[in-house]
Amino acid sequence: xxxxxxxxxxxxxxxxxxxxxxxxxxxxxxxxxxxxxxxxxxxxxxxxxxxxxxxxxxxxxxxxxxxxxxxxxxxxxxxxxxxxxxxxxxxxxxxxxxxxxxxxxxxxxxxxxxxxxxxxxxxxxxxxxxxxxxxxxxxxxxxxxxxxxxxxxxxxxxxxxxxxxxxxxxxxxxxxxxxxxxxxxxxxxxxxxxxxxxxxxxxxxxxxxxxxxxxxxxxxxxxxxxxxxxxxxxxxxxxxxxxxxxxxxxxxxxxxxxxxxxxxxxxxxxxxxxxxxxxxxxxxxxxxxxxxxxxxxxxxxxxxxxxxxxxxxxxxxxxxxxxxxxxxxxxxxxxxxxxxxxxxxxxxxxxxx
Numbered sequence: 001x002x003x004x005x006x007x008x009x010x011x012x013x014x015x016x017x018x019x020x021x022x023x024x025x026x027x028x029x030x031x032x033x034x035x036x037x038x039x040x041x042x043x044x045x046x047x048x049x050x051x052x053x054x055x056x057x058x059x060x061x062x063x064x065x066x067x068x069x070x071x072x073x074x075x076x077x078x079x080x081x082x083x084x085x086x087x088x089x090x091x092x093x094x095x096x097x098x099x100x101x102x103x104x105x106x107x108x109x110x111x112x113x114x115x116x117x118x119x120x121x122x123x124x125x126x127x128x129x130x131x132x133x134x135x136x137x138x139x140x141x142x143x144x145x146x147x148x149x150x151x152x153x154x155x156x157x158x159x160x161x162x163x164x165x166x167x168x169x170x171x172x173x174x175x176x177x178x179x180x181x182x183x184x185x186x187x188x189x190x191x192x193x194x195x196x197x198x199x200x201x202x203x204x205x206x207x208x209x210x211x212x213x214x215x216x217x218x219x220x221x222x223x224x225x226x227x228x229x230x231x232x233x234x235x236x237x238x239x240x241x242x243x244x245x246x247x248x249x250x251x252x253x254x255x256x257x258x259x260x261x262x263x264x265x266x267x268x269x270x271x272x273x274x275x276x277x278x279x280x281x282x283x284x285x286x287x288x289x290x291x292x293x294x295x296x297x298x299x300x301x302x303x304x305x306x307x308x309x310x311x312x313x314x315x316x317x318x319x320x321x322x323x324x325x326x327x328x329x330x331x332x333x334x335x336x337x338x339x340x341x342x343x344x345x346x347x348x349x350x351x352x353x
Contacts, residue, residue: 029302029315034332035344036320037080039070041087050336051110054119055329059083059137062336063112067123067130070342071137077332077344086132086140088123111155113162118143118177120162122152129155129164131177144178156195156202161221163202165192171221186216186224194238194249194281201227201262203246205236212236213248213255215262230257230265233272238281240288245308249281249290256308271303271311280325282333287314289347291335293322300326300335302347319343 039050039062050070052063058075067088073081110123117135122128129152131144152170156163160175161183169192171184190206192214197203200219206212213236215228233252240247244260245268256269273290278301280291286306292298299318305311321339328334328347335343 030346030348031300031302031315031317032346033317033319033343034346035074035077035080037072037082037342039064039072039082039340039342041068041070041085049338050324050340050342051123052112052325053327053334053336053342054112054114055327055334056114059134060327060334060342061112061114061119061134062342063110063121063123064340065110065123067110067121069112069119069121069132069140071134071140072342073137074332074334074344077346080342080344084134084136084138084140086142088130088142111153113155113157115157120155120157120174122155122164124151124153128152129162129170129172129180131174131180144180146172146180146182153193154195156197158197161218163195163197163218165195165204167192169195169202169204169216169218169224171218171224173221184218184220184222184224186226188214188226190214193236196239196241198241201259203239203241203259205232205239205248205250207237208235210235211250211252213239213246213257213265215259215265217262228259228262228265230267232257232267233270237277237279238290240281240283242283242305245305247281247283247288247305249278249288251277254278254281254288254290254303254305254311256305256311269309269311271313273301273303273313277322279323280335282326282328284328289326289328289333291323291326293319293324293338298322298337300333300345315347317345319345 060072062070069086071084119132128150129146162172168187193207194205202216204214211232234250236250238249246257248255253272258268278292288303301316321337
C-alpha cells in the first residue's frame with residue numbers, strides 16, 4: 001500500500017512539474033527593439049501623428065491622422081529608411097483637425113491596407129476613401145478617391161471590395177482602383193472603429209458609448225445587413241478573427257467572442273490586462289499582439305490565445321510614445337506611435353531560440 005501511495009505521489013509531482021514548466025515556457029519571450037525611425041511629412045504640421053501601418057514585401061506603409069502616407073524600406077529592420085511620402089488634398093481637411101489636443105489626437109482614427117500596386121487609405125478628417133499608387137515607392141501619388149466630406153475610421157480590403165467604417169459600414173467596389181464606387185451601406189447607431197472581414201461577414205467594433213461587436217452579413221455587398229451583436233468589456237477599438245473566435249481589444253481587456261453562430265455571438269473568455277487604452281490588434285499563430293498607450297507612453301503586449309477560453313500574457317515591452325497600431329510579419333512587429341515613430345520589434349519566444 002505504501003509503495004502504491006509513493007508511486008501516486010511521484011506521479012502527481014511529475015504532472016505538476018510538467019504543467020509548471022509549460023506555463024513558465026509560455027511566459028518567457030524575448031522582445032527586442034531592433035529599429036526605429038521618426039517619420040516626417042514634406043511640410044511641418046504638429047498634428048500629423050501616426051495612426052495605422054501595413055506591411056507588404058520590403059516596405060511598411062504608415063498613415064497619419066491627417067491622411068499622409070509614408071513609405072519605409074524595412075529590408076534591413078535595424079536601419080529602416082523613409083523613401084516616399086504622399087500628402088492628402090488639404091482642401092477637404094476639416095478645420096477641427098488643425099487644432100486637436102493631445103487627447104483628441106490619441107483617439108484619431110485612420111487605416112491603410114495594401115493590395116497590389118495600390119494603398120487604400122481612410123481617415124476621420126472627412127477625406128473618404130483614397131487610393132494611392134505605390135508602384136514607385138519613392139513617388140507615391142493619389143490616383144483615386146471616393147466622394148469627399150465622408151468621415152471614415154478604418155478599412156479592410158478584400159478581393160474587389162473595400163469595407164470602410166464610418167458610424168456604420170460602407171462597401172466600395174475597387175475593381176477599378178482609380179474610381180472607387182460606393183455600392184452598399186449599413187448604418188449602425190454607434191461610433192464604429194475597427195473592422196475585419198472573414199468569409200461573408202464583416203466584424204466591426206464599437207468605440208463608444210458602450211462598446212460592442214457588430215456582425216454584418218456582406219454576402220451581397222450591395223445590401224450589407226446586421227445579423228449579430230455582442231457586448232464587450234468596455235469601449236472596443238480593434239478586432240481580428242481566427243476560426244470561430246473573434247478577438248476584440250477594448251478598455252476592459254482582450255475579449256474572446258464565440259462567433260460559431262454569427263447570429264448569436266457570445267463572450268467565451270477575457271484577458272483583463274493592466275495597461276492604458278489598447279488601440280491596435282494583430283493575431284498571428286495563436287498569439288494576440290496588442291498596441292496600447294495613453295498620454296506620454298505605451299507599448300505592446302503579447303497574449304497566448306491557443307486556449308481561447310483562458311488567454312494569458314507571455315510578454316510586453318515599451319515603445320516611444322503611445323502605440324497606435326501594430327502589424328506582425330515574420331519575426332518582427334511593426335508599431336506606429338503617436339509621436340510619429342515607427343518601431344520595429346523582434347518578437348521571439350526564448351524557448352524557440
